[in-house]
Amino acid sequence: MEKIKEEGIIFESLINIFTVEKGKLKILLEKKQQEPYKGYWKLPGMNIKEDETLEQNIDKVLNETIGISKIYKEQNYTFSEINRKPNKRTIATSYIGILDSNLIKETDIETKWFTIDEIPKMAYDHKEIIEKAKELLKNRLINTNILKNLFPSDFTLPELQNIFESIMNINLDRRNFRKKIINLGLIEETGYNNVGGSGRPAKLYKFKDDIKEINIF
Amino acid sequence: MEKIKEEGIIFESLINIFTVEKGKLKILLEKKQQEPYKGYWKLPGMNIKEDETLEQNIDKVLNETIGISKIYKEQNYTFSEINRKPNKRTIATSYIGILDSNLIKETDIETKWFTIDEIPKMAYDHKEIIEKAKELLKNRLINTNILKNLFPSDFTLPELQNIFESIMNINLDRRNFRKKIINLGLIEETGYNNVGGSGRPAKLYKFKDDIKEINIF
DNA sequence: CCAATAGTGTCTGTAAGACATTATCAC
DNA sequence: GTGATAATGTCTTACAGACACTATTGG
Numbered sequence: 208m209e210k211i212k213e214e215g216i217i218f219e220s221l222i223n224i225f226t227v228e229k230g231k232l233k234i235l236l237e238k239k240q241q242e243p244y245k246g247y248w249k250l251p252g253m254n255i256k257e258d259e260t261l262e263q264n265i266d267k268v269l270n271e272t273i274g275i276s277k278i279y280k281e282q283n284y285t286f287s288e289i290n291r292k293p294n295k296r297t298i299a300t301s302y303i304g305i306l307d308s309n310l311i312k313e314t315d316i317e318t319k320w321f322t323i324d325e326i327p328k329m330a331y332d333h334k335e336i337i338e339k340a341k342e343l344l345k346n347r348l349i350n351t352n353i354l355k356n357l358f359p360s361d362f363t364l365p366e367l368q369n370i371f372e373s374i375m376n377i378n379l380d381r382r383n384f385r386k387k388i389i390n391l392g393l394i395e396e397t398g399y400n401n402v403g404g405s406g407r408p409a410k411l412y413k414f415k416d417d418i419k420e421i422n423i424f
Numbered sequence: 425m426e427k428i429k430e431e432g433i434i435f436e437s438l439i440n441i442f443t444v445e446k447g448k449l450k451i452l453l454e455k456k457q458q459e460p461y462k463g464y465w466k467l468p469g470m471n472i473k474e475d476e477t478l479e480q481n482i483d484k485v486l487n488e489t490i491g492i493s494k495i496y497k498e499q500n501y502t503f504s505e506i507n508r509k510p511n512k513r514t515i516a517t518s519y520i521g522i523l524d525s526n527l528i529k530e531t532d533i534e535t536k537w538f539t540i541d542e543i544p545k546m547a548y549d550h551k552e553i554i555e556k557a558k559e560l561l562k563n564r565l566i567n568t569n570i571l572k573n574l575f576p577s578d579f580t581l582p583e584l585q586n587i588f589e590s591i592m593n594i595n596l597d598r599r600n601f602r603k604k605i606i607n608l609g610l611i612e613e614t615g616y617n618n619v620g621g622s623g624r625p626a627k628l629y630k631f632k633d634d635i636k637e638i639n640i641f
Numbered sequence: 642c643c644a645a646t647a648g649t650g651t652c653t654g655t656a657a658g659a660c661a662t663t664a665t666c667a668c
Numbered sequence: 669g670t671g672a673t674a675a676t677g678t679c680t681t682a683c684a685g686a687c688a689c690t691a692t693t694g695g
Contacts, residue, residue: 261504287478406673407665623646624692
């Protein structure tokens with residue numbers, strides 16, 4: 208006999224892993240190998256065991272998925288819709304994580320980076336969960352610490368501005384944006400220029416090491 | 425034989441109910457009638473059943489505790505420390521709620537308003553959960569909608585300023601605060617004055633009905 | 642009159658926002 | 669040279685923040 212919803216409430220964690228590549232905000236998704244939703248994409252995650260906290264569980268997920276768990280992460284929201292998964296009543300707590308995409312390691316899990324505007328068909332309610340994660344990201348952008356995690360390597364000011372605009376969903380004047388960012392004293396020139404694009408090469412910047420918590424918007 | 429942690433993971437909701445009375449921020453707590461922590465105070469809450477969402481469960485808690493559930497509420501944070509409750513592994517999702525204290529009705533539950541600076545001995549990790557709720561309140565204060573929920577009745581500007589200062593944990597210049605609040609156009613004079621205190625009577629204000637979402641700090 | 646509290650205006654500095662031209666590269 | 673993109677400075681306006689005195693009430 209098929210067992211339907213007989214296990215009580217199950218509890219799972221999910222993580223939205225963000226990065227910036229080539230001036231684009233991206234999220235790491237995992238391909239679903241099993242029914243239901245086989246072939247769809249999902250957020251990395253796992254059921255919680257009785258002897259672990261959410262944070263410990265998220266670290267396990269990160270290690271299995273990208274081979275590293277010491278990244279910036281933050282709890283986002285707990286989803287409890289009754290039918291968010293078929294058959295099993297499952298409550299999910301989602302996290303966001305932010306890292307330099309160069310840091311991730313190959314694992315057994317099939318994953319892929321998607322730009323935030325090109326999210327594929329998602330399993331369950333994971334699309335909605337990503338939307339909520341984007342909101343948190345937007346709110347956290349007023350805190351510059353998070354920016355540093357998004358841009359660990361060299362970047363150009365136009366790239367930085369693009370990320371701002373895509374996360375905040377606004378358009379900014381180039382001159383005013385530069386003025387503001389530079390006045391804040393958060394970044395410094397590396398002395399090198401960007402190469403390869405057409406047009407005048409952009410200067411490369413990096414975040415200073417000793418950034419304090421500063422509200423920038 | 426005593427059963428220890430044999431029920432798997434239990435899931436509960438908790439709510440931080442806030443109000444403002446006489447210019448003081450207060451939270452509603454419930455007296456614990458049973459061991460453990462008998463006689464201590466706790467946040468209103470309840471275990472989640474398999475056929476209800478967190479939001480539905482919170483509404484149940486509100487109805488049982490204060491006889492009203494249609495209030496401003498918002499999910500805050502999910503606590504998953506393994507030993508946060510003795511014997512039962514329990515994960516808790518906390519909410520904040522805000523209302524005019526005049527709206528609450530008498531129920532069977534023994535509750536009491538505590539000013540936020542005079543929190544009594546709390547059961548479990550509820551003290552920590554209140555701290556987290558204060559942080560959310562602080563963050564949400566930049567959105568004026570929440571202010572309206574805190575001040576449904578007439579209030580004076582010094583009272584409003586007191587609440588600001590106690591939630592934000594800062595001190596503000598009286599003149600600058602008035603200027604800012606009045607310039608925002610969120611409130612209007614009722615035409616009446618406060619009575620009863622010593623000194624010059626303060627004008628009474630109320631929030632306008634059509635407040636939009638505006639960031640004020 | 643005294644104590645207590647509420648109410649008010651000005652000035653200064655800083656930051657936001659609007660705006661157009663010049664610079665450097667690949668081809 | 670052309671096309672593409674990056675870099676830059678000025679002016680105006682709005683808001684933040686510092687600051688001291690007057691007004692109204694109860695006793």
